[in-house]
Amino acid sequence: MTVLSPLKASKKTDYSALLTSRHRPLGGYDYLIVGAGFAGSVLAERLASQLDRRVLLIDRRNHVGGNAYDCLNAAGVMIHRYGPHIFHTNAQRVMNYLSQFTDWRPYEHRVLAAVDGKQVPIPINLTTLNTLYGLNMNSAEAAQFLAARASPDIDIVSSRDVVISQVGLELYQKFFEGYTRKQWGIDASKLDKAVTSRVPTRTDLDDRYFQDKYQCMPSMGYTHMFERMIDHPNIDFFPETDFADVKDTTKYAHVIYTGPVDEYFGHCYGKLPYRSLRFEHSTLDTPRYQDTAVVNYPSLDVLHTRITEYKHLTGQVHPKTSITHEFPTSEGDPYYPIPTPENAVLYRRYEELAGQTSGITFTGRLGTYRYYNMDQVVAQSLSLYGKIAQAMGVSVETEKAHSQSMLAAA
Numbered sequence: 001m002t003v004l005s006p007l008k009a010s011k012k013t014d015y016s017a018l019l020t021s022r023h024r025p026l027g028g029y030d031y032l033i034v035g036a037g038f039a040g041s042v043l044a045e046r047l048a049s050q051l052d053r054r055v056l057l058i059d060r061r062n063h064v065g066g067n068a069y070d071c072l073n074a075a076g077v078m079i080h081r082y083g084p085h086i087f088h089t090n091a092q093r094v095m096n097y098l099s100q101f102t103d104w105r106p107y108e109h110r111v112l113a114a115v116d117g118k119q120v121p122i123p124i125n126l127t128t129l130n131t132l133y134g135l136n137m138n139s140a141e142a143a144q145f146l147a148a149r150a151s152p153d154i155d156i157v158s159s160r161d162v163v164i165s166q167v168g169l170e171l172y173q174k175f176f177e178g179y180t181r182k183q184w185g186i187d188a189s190k191l192d193k194a195v196t197s198r199v200p201t202r203t204d205l206d207d208r209y210f211q212d213k214y215q216c217m218p219s220m221g222y223t224h225m226f227e228r229m230i231d232h233p234n235i236d237f238f239p240e241t242d243f244a245d246v247k248d249t250t251k252y253a254h255v256i257y258t259g260p261v262d263e264y265f266g267h268c269y270g271k272l273p274y275r276s277l278r279f280e281h282s283t284l285d286t287p288r289y290q291d292t293a294v295v296n297y298p299s300l301d302v303l304h305t306r307i308t309e310y311k312h313l314t315g316q317v318h319p320k321t322s323i324t325h326e327f328p329t330s331e332g333d334p335y336y337p338i339p340t341p342e343n344a345v346l347y348r349r350y351e352e353l354a355g356q357t358s359g360i361t362f363t364g365r366l367g368t369y370r371y372y373n374m375d376q377v378v379a380q381s382l383s384l385y386g387k388i389a390q391a392m393g394v395s396v397e398t399e400k401a402h403s404q405s406m407l408a409a410a
């Protein structure tokens, strides 16, 4: 496993000087991009490399990569600082794009849930049902077992309805009720149906968490991929730099803002609610801690929702192992937009305000108050880039052809 190099400190030093000096003329940028996660970094890369734009990319954190940031901890084990990030997509375009900056290691995600003193696969599958109930059903019998418990005729409005309609009250209570309450701080009956609709139920032996065509991890980690992405002479990247630090002191033609949209507008309509997480990282003096990368703990009797062991994801060989307990909380960094009807209404007010504000474009998970997976944010950023390119009269087909040729050459 490669040791990740820190981002160039000299650039930051130069930039601080630039900000504080009244006499030094500022070069000026075509774009100020706020946030160096997937949304900001993909746009910076595209605008710099394809349209020859000068980009100032900033992040208030001390690193690139946003929530997907990974690094070696003090013991030398690769961890994901903001919780496990598993890459999966069906989008060929996203895969082609990212493959310019990384090689991949195959990885299919599997999750166990600690229920009734056992660890069983989640999403629920044939093994889950047979293990929990001490049965030996085949797929057809499992389908009948679920059908006898499901309530398919109920009106599906909430996340609770989705699950009960498919598997009935008992399995809902075992796997979803406590987990959802801990994760979101509210009952599943108050949450948009989209949250649990993402979790399938199976009656076969497939125990993969995702079924996407591409399931893999960047072979040298996400941070390495991001560093390659933004390594371009047209991009200046400054960590530990907030939008407030540069907005009035730097010349730029347009802002692309991937931070929270409500924060940009000073929470003028009130705060958009987010769910946050507290991560407790620890390193153990053993090569292996648990059977899968993630084990969920749905019971309300334990405070954490899941434990992740990173070596399953990274394939790293190391005599020690590192794990993370996740504790959901309402305080802290904004991680998950809370999908309730009231919050959707509040977001629409900010969206309208954003539409009336010139010189700035909001994008990414926080800029558009939507839970997106990484591949969806990459797709969103490539689409936004496509619109900018078209407005400048540059054919996106040319850009796509360029990506393809880069891929072929890699």
Ligand SMILES: Cc1cc2nc3c(=O)[nH]c(=O)nc-3n(C[C@H](O)[C@H](O)[C@H](O)COP(=O)(O)OP(=O)(O)OC[C@H]3O[C@@H](n4cnc5c(N)ncnc54)[C@H](O)[C@@H]3O)c2cc1C
Residues within 6 Å of the ligand: 034, 035, 036, 037, 038, 039, 040, 058, 059, 060, 061, 065, 066, 067, 068, 082, 083, 084, 085, 086, 087, 088, 241, 242, 243, 244, 258, 259, 260, 277, 335, 336, 363, 364, 365, 366, 372, 373, 374, 375, 377
């Ligand atoms: C715990 C967790 C697990 C996840 N697991 C997965 C997974 O397994 N698979 C998957 O596909 N997706 C996963 N995701 C989703 C994934 O993290 C997002 O899709 C992705 O990070 C979104 O990228 P982004 O650039 O929109 O936002 P972010 O990654 O949040 O980046 C936004 C950046 O903007 C910066 N910023 C904000 N405001 C300012 C400001 N005023 N000035 C300067 N900088 C600012 C922030 O510091 C941040 O670094 C997970 C998310 C979480 C929270």
